[in-house]
Amino acid sequence: MSLNTLYRFFKSVRLAVVLLLVITVFSVLATLVPQGREEAFYQASYPVAVYRLVTVLHFDRFFSSILFLIPVFLFTLNLAVCTVDRFLRRARSRTPKRYGPDLVHIGLLLLILGSLASVLARQEKNFSVASGDEVTLSKTYSIKLLSMQFLRYENGSPKAWISTVRVFRNGNEEIPTFPIRVNHPLRLPGVAVYQTTWEDKGTLTLKDDQGNEAKGRPGQGLQDGESYWYFSDIIKDGEVLRAAFREYRGNEVVSTRMLATADRIGPYTVTRIESIPMSGLKAVNDPGYLLVIVAVIVLAAGLGLTYFQKKREEKP
Amino acid sequence: MIGMAVVALALIALSAVVQAVALLRKEPRLDPISHWLLGAASALLFATLLLRSIRIGFVAVTNTYESLVFFSAVICAILLALRLTAGKRPFSPLVAFGATIVCLALLMISSSPIAPKDIQPPIPALQSIWLVLHVTLAFIGESFFVVSFVAALTYLGTKSVDRRADMDRLMASSIGIGYPIFTAGALIFGAIWAETAWGRWWGWDPKETWALITWLLYTAFLHTRLVKKLRGRTTAVLALVGFVATVFTYFGVNFLLAGLHSYG
Numbered sequence: 242m243s244l245n246t247l248y249r250f251f252k253s254v255r256l257a258v259v260l261l262l263v264i265t266v267f268s269v270l271a272t273l274v275p276q277g278r279e280e281a282f283y284q285a286s287y288p289v290a291v292y293r294l295v296t297v298l299h300f301d302r303f304f305s306s307i308l309f310l311i312p313v314f315l316f317t318l319n320l321a322v323c324t325v326d327r328f329l330r331r332a333r334s335r336t337p338k339r340y341g342p343d344l345v346h347i348g349l350l351l352l353i354l355g356s357l358a359s360v361l362a363r364q365e366k367n368f369s370v371a372s373g374d375e376v377t378l379s380k381t382y383s384i385k386l387l388s389m390q391f392l393r394y395e396n397g398s399p400k401a402w403i404s405t406v407r408v409f410r411n412g413n414e415e416i417p418t419f420p421i422r423v424n425h426p427l428r429l430p431g432v433a434v435y436q437t438t439w440e441d442k443g444t445l446t447l448k449d450d451q452g453n454e455a456k457g458r459p460g461q462g463l464q465d466g467e468s469y470w471y472f473s474d475i476i477k478d479g480e481v482l483r484a485a486f487r488e489y490r491g492n493e494v495v496s497t498r499m500l501a502t503a504d505r506i507g508p509y510t511v512t513r514i515e516s517i518p519m520s521g522l523k524a525v526n527d528p529g530y531l532l533v534i535v536a537v538i539v540l541a542a543g544l545g546l547t548y549f550q551k552k553r554e555e556k557p
Numbered sequence: 558m559i560g561m562a563v564v565a566l567a568l569i570a571l572s573a574v575v576q577a578v579a580l581l582r583k584e585p586r587l588d589p590i591s592h593w594l595l596g597a598a599s600a601l602l603f604a605t606l607l608l609r610s611i612r613i614g615f616v617a618v619t620n621t622y623e624s625l626v627f628f629s630a631v632i633c634a635i636l637l638a639l640r641l642t643a644g645k646r647p648f649s650p651l652v653a654f655g656a657t658i659v660c661l662a663l664l665m666i667s668s669s670p671i672a673p674k675d676i677q678p679p680i681p682a683l684q685s686i687w688l689v690l691h692v693t694l695a696f697i698g699e700s701f702f703v704v705s706f707v708a709a710l711t712y713l714g715t716k717s718v719d720r721r722a723d724m725d726r727l728m729a730s731s732i733g734i735g736y737p738i739f740t741a742g743a744l745i746f747g748a749i750w751a752e753t754a755w756g757r758w759w760g761w762d763p764k765e766t767w768a769l770i771t772w773l774l775y776t777a778f779l780h781t782r783l784v785k786k787l788r789g790r791t792t793a794v795l796a797l798v799g800f801v802a803t804v805f806t807y808f809g810v811n812f813l814l815a816g817l818h819s820y821g
Contacts, residue, residue, distance in 0.1 A: 254784045261777045265770050272763045272770075272814060304761045359758070394678045401681050423681035424754050435756040436681075525756040533758055537745055544737040551733070 251322035260316040267312070271303035305360075317353050320346055339550050344543025351536035359529030367437065369519045370404075378432045378524050383409045387418060389520045391439055402439045404520040421522065431526055438521030443475030445484050447509035455509070465507030468495075475516050482514040561601045561608075562626060566664045568598040569633065573661055576654040587650055592640040595633040595657065602630035602664075613678045618692040621811070622674050625667035627693065631700040632660040639704070649723060655707030671812075687750035694742025695768075699803050701735025702775070706800035709793040725788055728796050736775050743768045763814040767806035774799040 250256065274295055275282070283292050283301055299306035324346040331338050368376055375385040384406040392400040401422055408416035408429065421427050427434040445457045457463070462471040469489040476483050481501055488496040498504075504511050572594035579588040605626055609617035617623045636656055639648045666672060705728045712724035747768065748758045759765060778795040781787040 254780055258777050258780050261773045261780075265773045265777075268766055268770050268773075272766050272810075276761065356759070365756070396677075398678065399680055400678065401684075424685040424687075424750075426753065426756065433756060435754075437755075523756055527756075533748075533752075537749065541741060541745060544740055548734075548737050 248322060248326075251319050252326040253319070254323070257316070257319050257323065260312050260319060263312045264309070264316065267303070267309060271300060271309070274300045274303070276304070277302060313353075317350065320353075321350055324350065339547070341543050341545075341547025341550050344539055344546060346543075348536050348538075348540030348543050351532055351539060355529040355532030355536050357529070358532060359527050362528045364526040366524045367521065368524070369438075369440070369442070369521050371442070371517050371519050375409075376522075376524075378429070378434065379526070381410055382415075382429050382432060383412075384427070384434065385409070386520060389439075389518050391518070402436050402520070404436055404522060406434075433525050433527070433530075435523045435525065436520070437523045440519050440521065441475070442517045442519045443482075443484075444513075444515045444517065445472060445475070445511065446513040446515075447506070448512045449508050449510075454512070463507055463509070468507075470498075470506055475514060477516070482516055484511065484514050561605045562664070562668070565598040565601040565605070565629075566661070566668065568594045568601070569629075569657060569661050569664060572598070573654065573657045576650060576657060580650055580654060587640070587648075587653075591653070591657075592637050595660075596637040599630045599633035599637065602626050602633070606630070609676055612676050615679050615684060616689045616693075618689060619679045619683045620673070620677065622667050622672040624692060624696065625663050625672055628696045628700065629660050629664045629667070631697050632656060632663070632703055635700050635704065636660075649708070649711065649720075649727065651711050652704065652707045652724075652727060655710060656703050659703050659707065666808075682754050685750055685753060687746050687753055691742055691746040691750050694738050694746060696742070698735040698737075698739025698742055699807075701731045701738070702800050702803050704731040705735065705796045709796035709800070712793040713790065713797070721789075725792070728793065729782055732775055732778055732796060732799075736779060739775070740772060744772060764806065764810045767802065767810050771799060771802040771806050774802050 278301065280296065280301075283295050286292075287295060295301055298308055300308075303309055324343060327346070328343050331340065331343065370376055370386045372386055372388055375383055377383045387405045387407055389405070390401070390403040392403070394400045404421045405418050406421060406427065407414060408419060408427070419427050421434055421436050423436045426436070443459050447455045447457065449455070457472050459472055459474050462469055464470075467490055471487045471489060472484060473487055474485045476485055476499070478499070483499040483501050486498045486500060486506060487494050488498070498506070500506060500511050500514075502511055502514060572591040575588050575591040575594070579591075606617045606623060609623060613619075618627050636653055640653065708724045708727040708731065712721055712728065715721060715724070747765070751760065751765075752758045774795060778792060778799055781795065782792045
């Protein structure tokens with residue numbers, strides 16, 4: 242096959258339409274299959290033949306599978322050749338030049354490149370920090386959490402989670418305070434920090450009769466003869482913090498207790514109950530970020546230009 | 558506030574009746590009041606959203622009820638605008654009637670239990686100007702797709718060559734206007750909002766994937782029509798399928814597939 246034949250094949254709009262429809266049909270099928278679950282899930286959810294089809298064709302991770310990536314690759318190639326061909330034809334022709342669609346096509350190509358850079362090199366790190374904690378974001382930057390606020394509406398629903406941080410560059414203070422909120426990330430060169438979650442991390446300190454100290458978190462438990470005491474949660478009772486325990490005998494819950502400081506449970510006495518508010522933050526290093534921003538601007542400019550040029554041409 | 562939406566629903570229903578009577582009588586002229594009824598309904602629906610926005614201190618497009626009211630208000634406004642700007646070539650009464658019925662259906666769904674009307678202030682993730690642009694522009698684009706859908710149906714249901722030519726033109730122009738607005742709203746501003754809120758542009762959430770599917774179908778429509786110069790059944794069917802994808806993106810994904818966009 243000559244280079245000319247290949248060029249003609251890839252500049253075809255018919256090929257573009259066929260690939261668009263192929264990607265569409267595959268994407269529709271992929272949305273019918275829950276993505277990214279364990280293999281056991283698909284085995285349990287579908288008849289054997291469908292389960293085999295889903296796993297062999299990678300419909301369980303469709304958007305990173307060959308079945309999706311090959312049509313997308315061919316579409317990208319088709320789009321690139323079409324863009325060049327269209328641009329050259331426009332430049333040579335004497336008819337009014339409409340560069341809007343060219344900009345849209347270039348924007349889409351940049352978007353695909355940006356997405357590729359993002360998929361291949363994006364790094365993400367989740368961390369949970371308490372007031373006073375310091376976290377290293379990159380070789381250059383670190384942040385220290387100064388304070389946290391959890392604001393609620395009158396009906397109790399969350400209004401805002403605000404983590405106020407101090408930014409350090411190579412150990413020196415760069416930004417004294419910055420409030421990170423949902424939809425208001427901290428953006429630094431090479432890394433952005435997002436507010437993701439908010440939680441209260443409870444800690445219970447116990448002491449036995451010999452003076453030995455033990456610490457526990459919700460979800461843990463202790464054996465006391467035939468009983469197993471399961472530490473389920475820390476609950477605020479007015480101004481007092483209480484540790485909620487469930488007593489199990491075998492698989493049955495036989496009693497529940499709400500312990501305060503100085504109460505006894507099994508061989509232990511409760512010496513301290515703490516609830517530490519923790520802020521869940523996410524640091525993202527996305528090398529595709531700038532390319533995607535440029536792509537979005539070019540795409541928007543192309544759409545606008547196409548629209549206004551068409552309107553102008555329609556005028557008598 | 559619900560009262561205004563109910564009055565708007567009644568006005569749209571009345572407009573549909575007036576249009577139906579005119580269609581059945583095969584009157585040569587368009588009726589003089591149905592579009593004004595739609596205009597009044599649109600104003601009432603926008604007023605409903607304005608009052609809700611004042612109550613929650615944010616643009617009220619953050620749940621299914623509000624998005625349905627916005628969608629209906631925009632369709633009514635577009636129908637009024639198309640009628641007023643039609644000029645010498647009057648806007649097809651059949652298309653106006655079909656789009657009015659779609660609008661009526663949307664508003665009826667908004668008054669059903671599947672769209673709770675509680676006035677809730679937005680949770681932190683929804684407090685973003687990008688979300689407002691994402692939702693409003695996506696629905697404005699989709700409102701033009703409603704017109705193209707009815708035009709495609711009319712095209713496929715008629716044998717008149719003149720009417721087919723009119724419908725073909727209307728299909729293309731409504732998608733031509735709706736497509737860039739939908740692209741900007743559903744895809745571009747949606748991606749920017751996702752990046753600002755969660756640190757990722759795209760997550761292959763079912764709603765995102767279906768918005769992309771809708772966009773791909775209308776992209777295929779524009780390329781077959783504008784570049785390959787195809788006309789007729791193929792493009793009408795593509796416009797029809799595109800609208801089915803639009804409706805599924807809005808309702809089907811919410812009720813049949815799990816994802817992040819529970820509000821619509």
